[in-house]
Amino acid sequence: MSVAAEARIAPLAVSLGDPSGIGPELIAEAWVQRTRARVPPFVAIGGVRLIASAAASRGIEVPIEPVASLAEAGAVFGRALPVLGDLDAPFRPGEPNAEGAALAFSSLQTATDLAVRGEASALVTGPIAKALLAAVGFHHPGQTEFVAQACGVTAQDAVMMLAGPQLRTIPLTVHVALARVPGLLSVDLIRRRARIAAAALTRDFGIVRPRMAIAALNPHAGESGKFGDEEVRIIAPAVEALRAEGIDATGPHPADALFAPHERRSYDAALCMYHDQALIPLKALDFDSGVNVTLGLPIVRTSPDHGTAFAIAGTGRANAGATIAALRMAGECAARRAAHG
Numbered sequence: 325m326s327v328a329a330e331a332r333i334a335p336l337a338v339s340l341g342d343p344s345g346i347g348p349e350l351i352a353e354a355w356v357q358r359t360r361a362r363v364p365p366f367v368a369i370g371g372v373r374l375i376a377s378a379a380a381s382r383g384i385e386v387p388i389e390p391v392a393s394l395a396e397a398g399a400v401f402g403r404a405l406p407v408l409g410d411l412d413a414p415f416r417p418g419e420p421n422a423e424g425a426a427l428a429f430s431s432l433q434t435a436t437d438l439a440v441r442g443e444a445s446a447l448v449t450g451p452i453a454k455a456l457l458a459a460v461g462f463h464h465p466g467q468t469e470f471v472a473q474a475c476g477v478t479a480q481d482a483v484m485m486l487a488g489p490q491l492r493t494i495p496l497t498v499h500v501a502l503a504r505v506p507g508l509l510s511v512d513l514i515r516r517r518a519r520i521a522a523a524a525l526t527r528d529f530g531i532v533r534p535r536m537a538i539a540a541l542n543p544h545a546g547e548s549g550k551f552g553d554e555e556v557r558i559i560a561p562a563v564e565a566l567r568a569e570g571i572d573a574t575g576p577h578p579a580d581a582l583f584a585p586h587e588r589r590s591y592d593a594a595l596c597m598y599h600d601q602a603l604i605p606l607k608a609l610d611f612d613s614g615v616n617v618t619l620g621l622p623i624v625r626t627s628p629d630h631g632t633a634f635a636i637a638g639t640g641r642a643n644a645g646a647t648i649a650a651l652r653m654a655g656e657c658a659a660r661r662a663a664h665g
């Protein structure tokens with residue numbers, strides 16, 4: 325998608341994430357790198373004081389301008405980092421507390437509303453600590469499910485995808501204990517999520533006929549039932565049904581070889597059975613440019629692949645690559661939707 329096409333979209337709404345984590349300083353860093361890294365215009369939801377202090381801790385100077393609207397943010401972005409709203413907190417790196425979690429929640433709510441109302445062209449969420457947010461009334465496993473609900477989409481139909489330059493992976497089950505995974509797998513779940521993912525890869529990523537590789541659950545894809553029967557009972561029938569409806573699905577593939585370089589060339593996205601099966605290869609290959617994108621929503625939503633990294637907040641060691649990649653991917657997907665509907 326061209327820079328000209330992205331220039332025509334409204335600014336992205338960016339939530340702060342936990343104010344004691346690395347989110348606010350990476351917002352500042354992304355603004356500093358906006359021209360070189362071709363970051364589309366965005367507005368931070370709150371944090372005038374917070375972002376200024378977080379930027380100072382990295383040794384970067386960022387002019388910050390409070391704005392009253394998204395239109396104003398677009399006009400300001402070239403000369404200053406626009407901030408909308410008066411949410412704020414002092415910067416206490418590595419010292420998360422309930423007040424900060426409440427601020428992160430409010431910023432997320434406002435940013436999501438702006439995207440749902442169509443005022444922002446996309447939503448980019450900063451990293452939050454799920455346990456801390458739960459303590460202040462956030463009753464969702466993660467931001468994915470919160471955003472889905474705000475869009476009127478069931479959590480089942482909001483599909484998490486991790487995307488980097490070398491790989492795209494989709495965890496079929498996400499924030500659940502590993503012991504529960506086999507009981508959650510079904511032909512219907514695989515088909516439903518694979519369909520949503522295939523449609524989104526076409527609509528948002530321009531891949532005309534996405535190739536979906538479906539991973540096995542057990543070692544050696546179960547070795548003909550010797551090490552587990554989920555492949556025979558669930559995954560193979562799901563692949564067959566997907567192929568019958570015209571989706572280019574293959575599998576079940578033994579997961580140990582699926583992410584080898586020669587295998588990665590054979591598919592556009594790997595559908596994985598559980599969180600770490602999908603996220604370990606992605607983060608091993610593309611940690612500093614990995615994006616968490618939610619497929620199947622009426623809005624575009626992305627996030628950096630990393631978490632709050634409290635231990636390095638304010639030290640200047642946090643890499644801004646994944647935040648920049650999340651902003652760029654959100655801008656590209658929004659521009660593609662604006663161009664093609």
Ligand SMILES: NC(=O)c1ccc[n+]([C@@H]2O[C@H](COP(=O)([O-])OP(=O)(O)OC[C@H]3O[C@@H](n4cnc5c(N)ncnc54)[C@H](O)[C@@H]3O)[C@@H](O)[C@H]2O)c1
Nearest residue numbers: 450451452453454627628629630631632633636641642643
């Ligand atoms: N996008 C999100 O909202 C998101 C994603 C993952 C984890 N989390 C949350 O973050 C918290 C911490 O989780 P975690 O420790 O498993 O993951 P983490 O990504 O915060 O940290 C994992 C490791 O990577 C390092 N790291 C992370 N981001 C980095 C960056 N940009 N540059 C350099 N190093 C970086 C950290 O210092 C740490 O060593 C948890 O509460 C979890 O719920 C949030």
Ligand SMILES: N[C@H](C(=O)O)[C@H](O)COP(=O)(O)O
Nearest residue numbers: 466467468469616627629630
């Ligand atoms: N599992 C995700 C990751 O590590 O990137 C992460 O926890 C974010 O999930 P939400 O976007 O649903 O908060």
